[in-house]
Amino acid sequence: MPLTVLLVDDEPLVRAGLRAILDAQPDIEVVGEAADGAAVIPLVRRLRPDVVAMDVRMPLLDGIEATRAVLRTVPEPPRILVVTTFENDEYVYEALRAGADGFLLKRARPEEIVHAVRLVAEGGSLLFPASVRRLVDTYGAERGNPAARAALERARLTEREAEVLRLMARGLSNAEIAARLVVGAETVKSHVSAVLAKLGARDRTQAVIAAYESGFVAPE
Amino acid sequence: MPLTVLLVDDEPLVRAGLRAILDAQPDIEVVGEAADGAAVIPLVRRLRPDVVAMDVRMPLLDGIEATRAVLRTVPEPPRILVVTTFENDEYVYEALRAGADGFLLKRARPEEIVHAVRLVAEGGSLLFPASVRRLVDTYGAERGNPAARAALERARLTEREAEVLRLMARGLSNAEIAARLVVGAETVKSHVSAVLAKLGARDRTQAVIAAYESGFVAPE
DNA sequence: GATCGTCTCCCCCGCGCGGGGGAGGTCCGG
């Protein structure tokens, strides 16, 4: 079965763009659209999409409130991908705190958009992409970085994966982690790959950064 | 001229071992020994060693006080490498705060010992080796991690190197850093290598960890 | 009993990374 997506944005142009990009994927299907947050709940209930691509700035009900409403009222809610124009959008920050699973810049390349949708659908959290980093930079001054922390928590690492990430964050190589955990090197590679995928990280360095930013590991 | 070292340890066995290992290097010369901290100052004044390999736990004057005394009273003081038996030695922590440039576990392999001496002599800070990481783990609960911060500050990165490290800590690849700084990829490699050497890091991940641990970059 | 998630290990492959050299340029200070 295909990965179903509901688009929520007040601009038809944006919805059309997203639909064009996503529907071009054989395994992704846009099952509905909404122009404001108020229309989201009934649509989600009826269409039961896997992912909701939600604009933050919308009339009537913004993306933050809409996210909260969906997560509060719908059983087994969809994954929510927040869509925004600006990387320094404080609404995005709020949306992540409200329970969104990741976010996406409108100017992202089509492949990135597709990737983001797939990632959140699979349970990942898009914690790392450059856009998120900038967000973290901006709001990094606040304690504990709830957005990053929430995103990482929602990444739902398995126990083993969390263990591997902790060791990565101590600077260990795959071989060293394997020795420490008394498993094969190939096994560690599997776990590391899983961690990178779930965190939306490109390499172990980015994963470690995410670990620090989220408070998963603490420097102090 | 060779790299000159002064050994300070109350156990003759340890001094003999260090001397054997270090004197085996063509470019390193052990120019003197002391059995306790009280004897260090005059010896340093007379021998003007490049590096002092200093035990922390000693009678009369321990390594911390000796370190402070040397740094306070000797103009152009030598680099101080703290030698210890235990990785969780709170004295080592104090010594780093007192101004020591790095530390060394007695059980380290000869190559590591030689490497450590060369590194601090060249202005590096041995911020990262596994032993230090464990230290950081242990005393990591204290704010700002003064030991790590002090060590990194003393690593004396050039402006460019610091810039590169900051970008590394944002998850950028060498190619991305090159694009950002508008220089060649080979140039970035040079800077990255310099950073790794000065921090005693094995790879960029460890360097980024050091950056976080030291407060050079802040997650919050 | 069947299914799913997790952990484990295996293959192949390409590329980025880091180490080892070296070398030219500027600019500053002795």
Place this chain on the structure above:
DNA sequence: CCGGACCTCCCCCGCGCGGGGGAGACGATC
């Protein structure tokens, strides 16, 4: 005027890393 520090770029080389697959074993859940 001549080092020395710094930034820049170049070469070669090996290996670790990460992506792409797949597969078997186990326990929990349905």
